[in-house]
Amino acid sequence: MSQHSNNPNPRRRAAGTQPGPAGSASKRPRLTATSTPSPAARNSASTPTQVLPRSSSPAATQDNLDDTNLEQRTVFPPPTLALSTGPARTSCTKRNPINRGARHFGRVVNAFVRISLVIQTGVWLKNCEENGDDPELSVEEEQLHNDFLALERLIPDFWGAHTYYGVPGLSAKIVEALTNGRGKDAKKAKDIIERDPWTPSLANQPKSARGFAHLEVAKIICPPYDADSILTASVRQEYVNRLRPMDAEIYPPFLYFADKIYEGNVWRGLLKGFRVVRMGKLVLTGPRSLLPVPHISPKCNALVNNMTEMMLPAICYAATMTYWSLTGDPEFTPAGNPGSFQYKRFYDSLLVMLRRQSDRRQRSLLTWWTTQIFGDIQFHAAHAALPANAVRTTALIDQQGEQDDDDLLA
Numbered sequence: 001m002s003q004h005s006n007n008p009n010p011r012r013r014a015a016g017t018q019p020g021p022a023g024s025a026s027k028r029p030r031l032t033a034t035s036t037p038s039p040a041a042r043n044s045a046s047t048p049t050q051v052l053p054r055s056s057s058p059a060a061t062q063d064n065l066d067d068t069n070l071e072q073r074t075v076f077p078p079p080t081l082a083l084s085t086g087p088a089r090t091s092c093t094k095r096n097p098i099n100r101g102a103r104h105f106g107r108v109v110n111a112f113v114r115i116s117l118v119i120q121t122g123v124w125l126k127n128c129e130e131n132g133d134d135p136e137l138s139v140e141e142e143q144l145h146n147d148f149l150a151l152e153r154l155i156p157d158f159w160g161a162h163t164y165y166g167v168p169g170l171s172a173k174i175v176e177a178l179t180n181g182r183g184k185d186a187k188k189a190k191d192i193i194e195r196d197p198w199t200p201s202l203a204n205q206p207k208s209a210r211g212f213a214h215l216e217v218a219k220i221i222c223p224p225y226d227a228d229s230i231l232t233a234s235v236r237q238e239y240v241n242r243l244r245p246m247d248a249e250i251y252p253p254f255l256y257f258a259d260k261i262y263e264g265n266v267w268r269g270l271l272k273g274f275r276v277v278r279m280g281k282l283v284l285t286g287p288r289s290l291l292p293v294p295h296i297s298p299k300c301n302a303l304v305n306n307m308t309e310m311m312l313p314a315i316c317y318a319a320t321m322t323y324w325s326l327t328g329d330p331e332f333t334p335a336g337n338p339g340s341f342q343y344k345r346f347y348d349s350l351l352v353m354l355r356r357q358s359d360r361r362q363r364s365l366l367t368w369w370t371t372q373i374f375g376d377i378q379f380h381a382a383h384a385a386l387p388a389n390a391v392r393t394t395a396l397i398d399q400q401g402e403q404d405d406d407d408l409l410a
Contacts, residue, residue: 058120059141098161101154102174103181104305107283108314109150110351111182112334112344116171122148123167154305186332188282189325193275211328212239220254221326223247224261240328248346254326255319267357271315271350271365277372279325280310280318284373302374310369312362316350 110118121144128135137145151174152158161170194202198216202209212218215236222230222239223246229235238244253259255276257269281289284307286300296303320343324332327341334344354362 057135057137057141058117058124059138059144096173096177097156098170098173099177099180100304101151101156102177104301104307105151105154105174106178106181107185107301107317108305108307108311109154110147110313111178111317111320111347113144113147115151115174115178116167118144118147118151119162119167119171121145122152123162182332185283185321186324188287189279189321192278192282193325196275207330208328210326212236213328217326220259221252221323223250223252224263225250227253242340246341248342249349251350252323254322267361271319271354272368273322275326276315276319276322277369279322280314280369280373283318283321284314289373308370308374310366310373312354312366313351315365315369316347316354319350320347 121141125135125145125148155161155174161173165173190207193210194205196202198214200214202214202217210217211221212230213236215231218230218236218239219227226235226244230239235244239246251261251266251270253261254273255271257272257274259273260269262268278290281294284300284302285294285296288294289296289300298304302308323341323346324343329340332343333340334347335342354365357365
């Protein structure tokens with residue numbers, strides 16, 4: 001039992017503190033890793049096993065880092081482990097087994113998490129388990145571990161890929177797949193918005209014609225406190241010139257059902273805007289699910305990854321892609337350029353906010369979304385309407401009830 005008796009979760013600890021009970025620094029977990037030899041030395045039987053120093057978790061040692069320059073890290077695990085990236089990297093194509101799982105991870109688990117930190121946290125905890133250690137985890141570390149477990153399930157033969165590529169190489173491949181998938185989703189989002197009946201039309205117009213340069217779009221993306229003043233051209237121009245702030249945690253009308261915010265209950269209708277739901281369908285069930293008689297191909301993201309229910313991160317991802325599609329920003333940049341909208345902060349704020357809600361609110365929102373995305377879909381093999389005289393077998397069984405010849409096989 002942990003000595004921190006005031007902690008409701010014995011595996012949790014304050015972020016940045018050392019793992020394990022207080023005063024037991026000498027018993028912190030050891031993380032072992034076998035260095036990956038160069039191609040010329042792979043046939044040698046004398047490859048040494050290197051041991052990481054006793055240290056705190058990866059999350060406690062990786063402040064202000066991102067997934068750029070992955071092979072030049074000087075943090076945990078240190079470069080002296082010689083975790084090579086293996087053979088020359090191949091592009092993330094459909095045939096790459098890492099590609100599908102990594103893209104789905106970004107869409108439904110965590111779009112902008114630091115992948116290298118997720119993997120390092122998972123490896124650290126796996127080694128802790130093998131060594132019989134049970135470190136207390138901060139809230140951040142618990143979430144990183146949950147993300148790792150999802151990544152481990154989605155990437156085929158994750159540990160084989162980890163051994164083959166090492167942490168930097170595997171992280172780079174996953175980041176590449178995430179970025180490519182997000183780019184394709186952003187293009188879909190941009191194209192679908194053009195088809196809406198805007199006045200003036202957005203079809204065949206540059207991206208700069210959207211956002212605050214367009215009155216109808218400006219009304220649904222402006223902060224609620226400027227709902228009246230946004231009708232003035234000079235105010236819209238100030239937004240175009242980035243002279244007015246756009247806080248990522250002040251949610252605009254397009255996120256709401258019928259683009260309407262209820263001041264007395266800002267939860268009401270939040271994340272039920274039709275454009276956000278449409279984006280969710282486009283990403284998960286494909287463009288055919290938007291047809292008058294919706295149906296999906298067996299190759300859509302949801303079916304390929306056995307997804308039949310919505311998840312909170314997937315809702316946040318759809319909202320973020322929709323936001324970008326409405327703005328005049330020419331490219332999707334998660335962190336945002338100086339003075340531009342912070343999409344990663346917007347996504348993170350939505351996800352944190354949703355996870356803070358009660359179980360009842362979460363279940364209600366997820367049930368609503370599951371119905372919207374999966375409830376009215378006919379599968380690819382059955383998109384033709386049934387004949388008028390057709391009756392489903394399940395309905396006949398209910399109608400006919402139990403009978404004397406139920407068990408007769410002749």
